[in-house]
Amino acid sequence: MVEIAENAVEILNPDGRGAAIIVCEHASNHIPATWGDLGLDAAARQSHAAWDPGAAPVARRLAEALDAPLVAGAVSRLVYDCNRPPDDPSAMPAQSETIAVPGNAGLSAAERAARVRAVYAPFTDALSALIARRQAAGAPFALVTIHSFSPTWFGTPRAVEIGILHDADTRLADAILAGAGVLSHRDIRRNAPYGPEDGVTHTLRAHGLANDLPNVMIELRNDLLATPAAQERMAGEVLRLLCPALAALGLREGHDA
Numbered sequence: 001m002v003e004i005a006e007n008a009v010e011i012l013n014p015d016g017r018g019a020a021i022i023v024c025e026h027a028s029n030h031i032p033a034t035w036g037d038l039g040l041d042a043a044a045r046q047s048h049a050a051w052d053p054g055a056a057p058v059a060r061r062l063a064e065a066l067d068a069p070l071v072a073g074a075v076s077r078l079v080y081d082c083n084r085p086p087d088d089p090s091a092m093p094a095q096s097e098t099i100a101v102p103g104n105a106g107l108s109a110a111e112r113a114a115r116v117r118a119v120y121a122p123f124t125d126a127l128s129a130l131i132a133r134r135q136a137a138g139a140p141f142a143l144v145t146i147h148s149f150s151p152t153w154f155g156t157p158r159a160v161e162i163g164i165l166h167d168a169d170t171r172l173a174d175a176i177l178a179g180a181g182v183l184s185h186r187d188i189r190r191n192a193p194y195g196p197e198d199g200v201t202h203t204l205r206a207h208g209l210a211n212d213l214p215n216v217m218i219e220l221r222n223d224l225l226a227t228p229a230a231q232e233r234m235a236g237e238v239l240r241l242l243c244p245a246l247a248a249l250g251l252r253e254g255h256d257a
Contacts, residue, residue: 054225
């Protein structure tokens with residue numbers, strides 16, 4: 001039994017000293033050989049069920065612009081969703097929207113524990129260590145997680161283009177939404193298309209709230225991230241929202257957008 005998935009987490013710019021740590025839990029659709037293909041065809045392995053298409057390039061651009069560390073998941077969320085705690089059934093879902101995941105059906109407690117050790121533990125431990133190191137350095141910073149979502153859900157179109165999600169700590173989300181008029185052409189909403197009631201704020205709770213860090217989860221509709229040019233454009237738009245919000249909270253902005 002594999003105890004740790006090779007390259008379960010990727011850390012870029014670990015010594016960055018900007019105003020944020022960037023996180024992208026669903027950066028990759030890679031399924032290590034240990035788990036075969038989970039019984040999925042190629043289309044399912046490329047779909048939004050397996051990862052957040054376009055999110056990783058945006059996260060990398062934000063990290064570069066803000067001189068921020070980036071912690072990115074390097075294993076498909078269908079093996080283990082690093083934005084879910086180990087006791088959540090959706091951490092290793094047998095069904096994602098309309099896509100069945102045969103390799104996740106009927107997992108034993110031992111099989112689930114092995115995936116926690118292999119994928120979730122390296123990811124969350126790396127993020128915890130990075131936060132502790134940044135806090136020890138003394139300069140305040142925020143936690144920003146980057147995600148993408150599909151333009152339809154069970155066949156229903158989603159009009160929202162940018163979601164600004166938060167849990168109990170609304171400081172950074174409030175500051176972003178206060179300046180959302182700068183992107184008047186975008187449909188920007190609070191806690192949409194998901195919110196804390198949907199169980200999507202685990203990273204914010206475990207690493208943001210637990211460390212008293214201003215925190216936010218930014219969801220981008222993935223049809224707006226379909227090409228490298230589109231990803232660069234959306235990263236620029238996110239920076240136009242995020243940099244003034246960080247400054248409003250008294251955090252050092254990093255490089256200008």
